[in-house]
Amino acid sequence: EDKVVQSPLSLVVHEGDTVTLNCSYEVTNFRSLLWYKQEKKAPTFLFMLTSSGIEKKSGRLSSILDKKELFSILNITATQTGDSAIYLCAVGTYNNDMRFGAGTRLTVKP
């Protein structure tokens, strides 16, 4: 059965710290991996990764995919209190299926 596992489930850091969030997956016919950030209402899209080893970057956030080891990481450098949120990982397949992880709750303290 397809599954997506995120770790840790929750994380507390202080402003300025760097964090790494993990997402591992087991799916058939992998097509893409997506990262979302959820603060209040709906999660907002961060990245979509399809190729292994190519880092995607947006400001202090970056993400990379390893299709051989079946995982992705989301890095946040110089964290700020505004980074506090749930970070959600989802995997899409060529079967047009999608599976979501449970999310990682990040709390950044001042």
Add this chain to the structure above:
Amino acid sequence: GAVVSQHPSWVICKSGTSVKIECRSLDFQATTMFWYRQFPKQSLMLMATSNEGSKATYEQGVEKDKFLINHASLTLSTLTVTSAHPEDSSFYICSARETVHEQYFGPGTRLTVT
């Protein structure tokens, strides 16, 4: 760790029929559950918020008579898509909140309406 399950994982139904999707918190009590729908271009839209024992609060533009939400217990919420149409085909994701700070997502349900 906290686990939220959804059933079914995927479902195909004919136009005009109704489909029920279940969202369960397996090892914690969820006073609040949320239902999302995924739209093209990766966006997730919050459809409604349900609190156990009370009526769901729907977001603007979501038809409450079409998307029936029932949160009958602290571990179960259901979303029923009534009189489904092909445009209702999508991924539906639920999340369950244990406390104000702890919220977990289900794996999603893929609905295809033919």
